[in-house]
Amino acid sequence: MSNLWEYRGLIKKMAVTDLKLRYKNSVLGIVWSLLQPLLMLLVLYIVFSSIFANRSIDHYPLFLLLGIISWGFMDKATNMSLGSIVGKPNLVKKIYFPREVLVISACLTALMMTALEFVVFGAFMIVFGLLPTLTAILFPAVMAVEFIFVLGISLGIASLNVRYRDVQWIWGVVMQAGFFLTPIIYSLSMLQGVPFVELLKYNPMGVIMEMLRGVLIYDALPVAQNVAYIISISLLALAFGWIVFSKLEPKFAEEV
Template sequence: MYIFEYSELIRNLVISDLKVKYQSSFLGFAWSMLNPLLMMLVLYAVFQNIFKFEQEHFALYLLIGIIAWRFLSIGTMTAMGSIVGKPSLVTKIYIPREILTFSITMSAFISSILEFTVLIPLMLILGAPISITILLFPVVHALYFIIVYGLSLVLSALYVYFRDLNQIWDILLQIGFYVSPIIYPLTMVPEKYLLYYTLNPITRLIMMYRDILLFGNFPTVLDFLIVGGFGVVFLAFGSAVFKRLSLRFAEEV
């Protein structure tokens, strides 16, 4: 498999991307946390004080949802340009082109882990309990990575041919933010739509993150099966689309 065969190249690409992301800005990684923290403060002020949401540890509840969503948003948006952003690696040498998308997604994955890590001191400061269920975080996050990578394969392949795709995907992400339980609890979703709503793997993932990080609950086996099943489907579909469209990458980039 190319991940193991080209592991050194992938490692170098990931390190290079992280250096560009953090060393080129004055505050570096701090910007990665300022964005979700500021968004959390705004949403907290609006929904806690104006709409009077009654949710235990609502600030952390919001922050977990925002950070989880950022991995999907940043991961797919940056990975979308992974092929067109490195034309020399596409046209001049032969490597499995999936490596370019994989490395960008892995970079976003590592950044997301760092963002989640910052939650631990915040939970201690705000008096939220830390449960043994937090040990399930690597499993949940790995399943999320598979979903994001599968989507990124499709988007990066299509973007080679349709350069307006980033605008369309940005709009879809904005819609997705508000139709996912990031701001509001599932109890606000009408019961007749609840089944379809919870079939959304992102909805289940956000619920799983909150269960293991904030509420100390173990996700159900069904949760893992649904999220894992979507991951397999997305990865298989993404790989098939990428393989088919990659035949003309060198001509199009």
């Protein structure tokens, strides 16, 4: 891990290159990263605020969009990481560098795409008459914790996918289930009395979303207990992912 700092330039270059390649043959190019959440918010605002109005959650359109953007970062980062090693066999076989660079750059690419989506989110906060308060200065810190959590998962599944290609299909199912088990389109307060709802409070992504919504939408500081919990879980995820990656990495060249 210590020598990764020496490759920071490579990580940055690969992340930026991957971002450009995603929109290389597109007429609008990187503008799609702005249009996608913009169009998504338009549809969701019409459906959930007009037809299926949800009055139990304040600022519901923003609540919903922030949850989707936050979950979208995890979805993009993990799925891009799954192919970050198996998708570059020539690079893995012929050039020596820490293979972690491939996963980290994939997560950074996803983070840059998400940053553009947050620009759109900020614009719509203004449209809906909601200006950021001082609690918004904690937003980068919460995103940093999410990045650590997602990176840990990405390292684990990316390395496992080299040996067991079924991982990519299993992960797709996990993400689909996770979407509905995470308070993205609903709040946990709406599920009072539902069996096992207390277990959902320990969903790391749910805790992160609660923090993001608090500091950006509801002018609320994160609860100390939640901060301690999510930092611990994120560091554990990173440590576990790194251990799995380190154990499988020596055979990557043979198996890609």
